Amino acid sequence: MxxxxxxxxxxxxxxxxxxxxxxxxxxxxxxxxxxxxxxxxxxxxxxxxxxxxxxxxxxxxxxxxxxxxxxxxxxxxxxxxxxxxxxxxxxxxxxxxxxxxxxxxxxxxxxxxxxxxxxxxxxxxxxxxxxxxxxxxxxxxxxxxxxxxxxxxxxxxxxxxxxxxxxxxxxxxxxxxxxxxxxxxxxxxxxxxxxxxxxxxxxxxxxxxxxxxxxxxxxxxxxxxxxxxxxxxIGSPAMNFFDGVNAGGLITVSALGGAEFAAPLSMVGDGPVTVGVRPNKVTLSEGDTHRVDLSERLGGVSYHYVSAADGSRIVVEAHDQEAPPPGTPTGIAFDVADAYFFDTKSEARLR
Structure with missing residues (x-):
């Protein structure tokens, strides 16, 4: 060969x-x-x-x-x-x-x-x-x-x-x-x-x-x-992406209720940035800033489709059979260490 x-x-x-x-x-x-x-x-x-x-x-x-x-x-x-x-x-x-x-x-x-x-x-x-x-x-x-x-x-x-x-x-x-x-x-x-x-x-x-x-x-x-x-x-379901703005080293994401993250060291200057997080790293949490639109219960895994206040769609992967009814208010949570950051214009990864 x-x-x-x-x-x-x-x-x-x-x-x-x-x-x-x-x-x-x-x-x-x-x-x-x-x-x-x-x-x-x-x-x-x-x-x-x-x-x-x-x-x-x-x-x-x-x-x-x-x-x-x-x-x-x-x-x-x-x-x-x-x-x-x-x-x-x-x-x-x-x-x-x-x-x-x-x-x-x-x-x-x-x-x-x-x-x-x-x-x-x-x-x-x-x-x-x-x-x-x-x-x-x-x-x-x-x-x-x-x-x-x-x-x-x-x-x-x-x-x-x-x-x-x-x-x-x-x-x-x-x-x-x-x-x-x-x-x-x-x-x-x-x-x-x-x-x-x-x-x-x-x-x-x-x-x-x-x-x-x-x-x-x-x-x-x-x-x-x-x-x-x-x-x-690469990855199914696809990674969630959120539009953010970097100002003075803090990235603010309106779709996540104004959540703030420290900007990657490679990011130079203020401006737009994209935050990404995989569905298996996101969890539903207490809060009312988001709304559950649909839950797919597949047995060993469930996918919750959540709408943010600005209309953004968030997919949450869960490994249980419980699912909130459509329309239920919710919050979402994830560890910033699991997030990815991308330059909004070039789409290049900011590490």
């Missing part, structure tokens, strides 16, 4: 630039997830690695080979798409081995590789079936098996679970994580679902508008975001 190196990679469509000088190293055997909102460039970047999109500038190296201008078939990658793209008239075994057959591999070798992929993906009981008789999760496993038999240096997944229902997505996340552990291959996975990113990745690349916002391990991004965008995107 091999790692991947992107150096100053740029993509333009005519005069419109959509990928802006990406520099990224993905080490051999890592599971890397590209995550971000729709239109951020994550699928475009993946397709550039696959050779399905031309790279305007920069270089792409796989296993130390410059593959920037190489044909897709010569790059040593295999791609699993959102759609299964299976041949309906072929059996599962024929679908998995079709690429090798077209490349002239001996029948015995094809059968051996298909059998090994089938063992890994637990498809032995389905090899003689046609795709129409399979569930969505089983079809996606066949598509992954088709990639495995090729023995690629890098596996590429383009939102492979988007067409599955919630229960199957959880099941397939477990399957893909197990697959990575068993075969140890380098994998790059594209998703807009940060839960998938957090649960699968060794390394997450957060993209916005064709730029990398931050790269790191899942919990590093969660606990130490570089900016407001990453802080709000």
């Amino acid at each position: 091999s790692g991947l190196q992107l150096t100053d990679v740029i993509k333009r469509y005519g005069k419109t630039q959509v990928i802006h000088g990406i520099d990224l190293t993905i080490e051999d055997g890592k599971f890397c997830v590209f995550v971000g909102p729709s239109g951020c460039g994550k699928s475009t970047l993946l397709r550039m690695v696959a050779g399905l999109e031309e790279t305007t500038e920069g270089t792409i190296d796989i296993g130390g080979r410059d593959v920037t201008r190489a044909d897709p078939a010569a790059r040593g990658v295999a791609m699993v798409f959102q759609t299964y793209a299976l041949y309906p008239h072929m059996t599962v075994a024929e679908n998995m081995g079709f690429g090798l057959k077209m490349n002239g591999y001996p029948k015995a070798e094809i059968a051996e590789k298909v059998a090994e992929a089938s063992r890994i993906l637990k498809l032995d009981d389905y090899l003689a079936r046609k795709p129409k008789t399979l569930s969505g999760g089983q079809r996606q496993r066949v598509a992954i098996g088709r990639a495995i038999v090729r023995g690629p240096e890098v596996f590429l997944f383009d939102e492979p679970l988007s067409n599955l229902d919630a229960e199957l997505r959880v099941e397939m996340r477990v399957e893909i994580a197990r697959l990575h552990k068993e075969i140890g291959a380098t994998m790059i996975y594209v998703t807009h679902d940060q839960v998938e990113a957090m649960t699968l990745a060794d390394k997450i690349v957060v993209l916005r508008a064709g730029y990398i916002e931050q790269v790191g391990a899942p919990l590093d991004l969660y606990n130490d975001p570089d900016n407001k965008f990453v802080a709000g995107f």
